[in-house]
Amino acid sequence: MGAFKEPHGGVLKELYLGETAAEEEKANAREYKSWDLTERQLCDLEMILNGAFSPLEGFLNEADTRSVMEKMRLRSDLLWPIPINLDVTEEFADGLGTGERISLRDREGVVVAILTVEDIWKVDKLEEANFVYGTELEDHPGVDYLLHHAHDVYVGGKVVGVEPPTHYDFKLLRDSPSELRGRFRKLGWRKVVAFQTRNPMHRAHQELSFRAAHENEANLLIHPVVGMTRKGDIDHYTRVRCYEKILEKYPEQTTTLSLLNLAMRMAGPREAIWHGLIRKNFGCTHFIVGRDHAGPGSRPDGQPFYGPYEAQELYAKHEHEMDISLVPFQQMVYVENLAQYVPVDKTTPDMRIKTITGSEFRRRLSEGLEIPDWFSYPEIIEELRKMYPPRHEQGATLFFTGLSGSGKSTIANALLVKLLELGGRRVTLLDGDLVRKNLSSELGFSKEHRNLNILRIGYVASEITKHGGIAVCAPIAPYRTTRRKVRQMVEEVGTFIMIHVSTPLEVCERRDRKGLYAKARAGLIKEFTGIDDPYEEPETAEIVIDTQKLSPELAAQRIIVKLENMGVIK
Numbered sequence: 001m002g003a004f005k006e007p008h009g010g011v012l013k014e015l016y017l018g019e020t021a022a023e024e025e026k027a028n029a030r031e032y033k034s035w036d037l038t039e040r041q042l043c044d045l046e047m048i049l050n051g052a053f054s055p056l057e058g059f060l061n062e063a064d065t066r067s068v069m070e071k072m073r074l075r076s077d078l079l080w081p082i083p084i085n086l087d088v089t090e091e092f093a094d095g096l097g098t099g100e101r102i103s104l105r106d107r108e109g110v111v112v113a114i115l116t117v118e119d120i121w122k123v124d125k126l127e128e129a130n131f132v133y134g135t136e137l138e139d140h141p142g143v144d145y146l147l148h149h150a151h152d153v154y155v156g157g158k159v160v161g162v163e164p165p166t167h168y169d170f171k172l173l174r175d176s177p178s179e180l181r182g183r184f185r186k187l188g189w190r191k192v193v194a195f196q197t198r199n200p201m202h203r204a205h206q207e208l209s210f211r212a213a214h215e216n217e218a219n220l221l222i223h224p225v226v227g228m229t230r231k232g233d234i235d236h237y238t239r240v241r242c243y244e245k246i247l248e249k250y251p252e253q254t255t256t257l258s259l260l261n262l263a264m265r266m267a268g269p270r271e272a273i274w275h276g277l278i279r280k281n282f283g284c285t286h287f288i289v290g291r292d293h294a295g296p297g298s299r300p301d302g303q304p305f306y307g308p309y310e311a312q313e314l315y316a317k318h319e320h321e322m323d324i325s326l327v328p329f330q331q332m333v334y335v336e337n338l339a340q341y342v343p344v345d346k347t348t349p350d351m352r353i354k355t356i357t358g359s360e361f362r363r364r365l366s367e368g369l370e371i372p373d374w375f376s377y378p379e380i381i382e383e384l385r386k387m388y389p390p391r392h393e394q395g396a397t398l399f400f401t402g403l404s405g406s407g408k409s410t411i412a413n414a415l416l417v418k419l420l421e422l423g424g425r426r427v428t429l430l431d432g433d434l435v436r437k438n439l440s441s442e443l444g445f446s447k448e449h450r451n452l453n454i455l456r457i458g459y460v461a462s463e464i465t466k467h468g469g470i471a472v473c474a475p476i477a478p479y480r481t482t483r484r485k486v487r488q489m490v491e492e493v494g495t496f497i498m499i500h501v502s503t504p505l506e507v508c509e510r511r512d513r514k515g516l517y518a519k520a521r522a523g524l525i526k527e528f529t530g531i532d533d534p535y536e537e538p539e540t541a542e543i544v545i546d547t548q549k550l551s552p553e554l555a556a557q558r559i560i561v562k563l564e565n566m567g568v569i570k
């Protein structure tokens, strides 16, 4: 085995211009059309420019894209499993011509690269989904991205780099392929096993990765993804602090850490091959593929999208031409009577096996329950608990919905007082009327305005939730899709609880506390919810309150009990 792996395709494609040429291009770029890169595109571009995606020299053209989709190969016949495309809006593509140069800008408007347009085409997304992910189910995060986030038109073409994308975090831990190759050379590491991860590492991962290196008489590179991973993953800031801690658990001089700004696709088997090729470009000789590598979770019917060892099988099939050895690993389990970790296929019936699944681990974290020492290191748990405290210390949004006069505000006010009485949390009330006086004073009651109003409430509530407070919202919120958007926004940062105050229209109208129903019936108020405007009943409310059966005080009490049961308050 040679001292250093050749990059995929033989040459490391570093595509940054020299200083003078870059300055010139930056000046020229003022004349070019410019595209603001999405988060994923910026990750991809960084990988293209620094050579991590060698042999790619730009975003794929249509012929290469088709070849990659159908055969997992570029037209040159080189193995490449994932299409890397620049997706743009139809509007942007409209005036574009072949041979035209466009500047690609980051979020701050800095020109990162110049692309020369080779071709432009409209995408058949379902076809791409089926080829790349083997499914068109939106529950697959890669498919969801493709169908709901990626633009409809692809632009292919080579790129030249003008300025590397800026990172303000963990600068010393971010390496390009040539930088990492340089580090290996300096350390005299000739064989390097790479370990890919998007999760915090615990004892099982440490055991597995160290054994993989040890058994191959190699050194170890911990190479976590810090670009885009799966929704709901632990944020990369926290993870990197954890990785720095786990590094100390390996014997000195054996292991190093570097961060990879990759945007994952969760494509399972295809992704495993892609990950291997990328690590080869970084100079690694071996790549660990464990159970369910880059797995996207399960289908709605509970079946996994890919078999647990399908990634290993596909990798093994192509290993000879990849020229980066597969280190297949079975799941590691803790054997209590041996007080050590063992690969699951090496266990015998006399062994007392212990495991904690990912979801069980998250449950223990969110409920503040004990996490045993055999599972992880106390320093790592401490780091995770700082950012992911138990649910009763996290923020929450309590979102009331119901008709005007249903009793939302009265119950919300009672609940607010009870929460304040319990103490320990900051509580903000975003009542319908109150919001319309402040946040949404210019809005009326058209569908568009109501939705805007609810999204504003959702945004404020999600910020309150993110910062550990409790937001109590009480608008009518008549539209299901908008309520769902608010739920999604909040659930990214904390707990969301929908409370449907289901008082029937006749009762609200009979009560008519503000006299609005009478006015609406008389045609003096238009678009009044329940009269000449719709109210879509919630399907997914956590709590339903019927005020015909419960007083506001008792309703608030019931909600408090439910919050206690859910662990939102203690």
Ligand code: PPS
Binding pocket: 403, 404, 405, 406, 409, 432, 433, 435, 436, 445, 449, 450, 451, 453, 454, 474, 475, 476, 477, 478, 514, 516, 525, 526, 527, 528, 529, 533
């Ligand atoms: S929405 O649909 O969620 O944006 O409505 P919201 O912000 O909660 O505002 C509802 C309050 O505004 C008063 N009001 C109306 N409600 C419904 N339809 C029409 N056309 C309307 N015009 C004024 C009404 O007092 C609502 O207050 P609540 O507290 O719900 O009774």
